[in-house]
Amino acid sequence: MNPVACIVFLAFVAVATAAPQPLQGQPEDPNPIDTVTTCGGFVETSSASIEFQVGGSIRADMRCVWIIRGPYVSQRFNLVQSGLKETDGLFLSGHSRSGITAQQKLATVGQNITINSRTAILTLSVGHAPTLGFKLEFFSSGSSENSVLSGHALLTTAKGNYTYPVNGGQYGNNENALFAIAPTVPGQPTLRFTRVNLENDSGCTYDSIRVYNWFDNDYLQVVRFCGTTIPTSVTFQDGAGLVAFVTDSSVTSTGFEFQYE
Numbered sequence: 001m002n003p004v005a006c007i008v009f010l011a012f013v014a015v016a017t018a019a020p021q022p023l024q025g026q027p028e029d030p031n032p033i034d035t036v037t038t039c040g041g042f043v044e045t046s047s048a049s050i051e052f053q054v055g056g057s058i059r060a061d062m063r064c065v066w067i068i069r070g071p072y073v074s075q076r077f078n079l080v081q082s083g084l085k086e087t088d089g090l091f092l093s094g095h096s097r098s099g100i101t102a103q104q105k106l107a108t109v110g111q112n113i114t115i116n117s118r119t120a121i122l123t124l125s126v127g128h129a130p131t132l133g134f135k136l137e138f139f140s141s142g143s144s145e146n147s148v149l150s151g152h153a154l155l156t157t158a159k160g161n162y163t164y165p166v167n168g169g170q171y172g173n174n175e176n177a178l179f180a181i182a183p184t185v186p187g188q189p190t191l192r193f194t195r196v197n198l199e200n201d202s203g204c205t206y207d208s209i210r211v212y213n214w215f216d217n218d219y220l221q222v223v224r225f226c227g228t229t230i231p232t233s234v235t236f237q238d239g240a241g242l243v244a245f246v247t248d249s250s251v252t253s254t255g256f257e258f259q260y261e
């Protein structure tokens, strides 16, 4: 080994020795850093206490949807206090580009459910009688992950409409967007798309919109579409639904508009 090569080699060894260990993952916050008290919402934080009507009552047939977005891959939920009845339910699932994972019911105080997806969906489904509130805590931990949630909305009015992209123009490549429709006054809204302009392919494998209907305590995919053909309307008979939009890495278009009432 000549002297230059030796120095280079020693420098390499020094750098390799000094290199930090691979990040094993971020621990959970010791205590929730945020507090959420609304019926539904977009919660983007590393930890939160979600407290809805604790010690108070919740009307029959109420639906609330929280889209919860942690910075790390693992989202743990712990039920701290609950006045919910057997006929009510708090449900958790994960959301990613590939869809929505199976619902898990958070029913017992002290119970933990961990969602291994950066985006979790928490759904409160109240039975046909008034009930009492609850409190749960959420903690994000683990390795960082750069999956995007390029758009989101929570539509809670009795009727409304929505356009994406919000400011017009073309949607982006590699989009992964999620929109929840859950009127806070219980109802059975019907969702109608009024304009659709997406990249088209026969299986809608490039860009697509999927509509999920909250039914029997699960989000059932009722339609997946692309191109410019308006799909048939969907009635959310159990009071809530989701619209999920994903795009691939090339060819964009002008997106979509829908209304519900």
Ligand SMILES: [Ca+2]
Binding pocket: 199, 206, 207, 247, 248, 249, 250, 251, 252
């Ligand atoms: Ca595309």
